[in-house]
Amino acid sequence: MKRTRNTVQRRAVLDSLLALPGHPTAADVFGHVRESYPNLSLATVYRALHALVEQGAVLEMRVENVSRYDGGQTPHHHVVCRACGAVADAPAEALPTPVLGNLERASGFVLDRHPVQFTGICPQCVEPAARE
Numbered sequence: 558m559k560r561t562r563n564t565v566q567r568r569a570v571l572d573s574l575l576a577l578p579g580h581p582t583a584a585d586v587f588g589h590v591r592e593s594y595p596n597l598s599l600a601t602v603y604r605a606l607h608a609l610v611e612q613g614a615v616l617e618m619r620v621e622n623v624s625r626y627d628g629g630q631t632p633h634h635h636v637v638c639r640a641c642g643a644v645a646d647a648p649a650e651a652l653p654t655p656v657l658g659n660l661e662r663a664s665g666f667v668l669d670r671h672p673v674q675f676t677g678i679c680p681q682c683v684e685p686a687a688r689e
């Protein structure tokens with residue numbers, strides 16, 4: 558029975574994650590999932606998120622030491638703003654595949670998952686800085 562309950566909880570957490578815009582934190586997911594499942598605890602949400610990450614259904618990324626979660630199924634990279642912490646997606650095609658071949662040759666690893674996180678300044682933050 559435990560297994561069934563876990564599956565239902567994971568499904569609920571994944572649905573909330575997909576319903577939220579951007580790359581929510583566990584607290585964001587918790588706030589959303591509670592509307593439909595008031596009995597779920599934050600600890601349960603964390604456990605469900607970890608399980609989903611291990612299954613490969615969800616991508617976990619660290620932004621300023623906070624975990625954010627991404628339920629997007631298409632492979633993509635991330636660009637993170639150093640100034641405001643905004644996270645945006647960049648298509649996988651934006652990074653040329655020869656780069657991966659070079660990394661495989663240099664490391665001997667066979668790379669299958671390779672989300673890359675770039676850091677910079679987002680368009681909203683570039684403007685005021687340029688005027689200073």
Ligand SMILES: [Zn+2]
Binds near residue numbers: 641642
């Ligand atoms: Zn910014």
Ligand SMILES: [Zn+2]
Binds near residue numbers: 635646
């Ligand atoms: Zn993303």
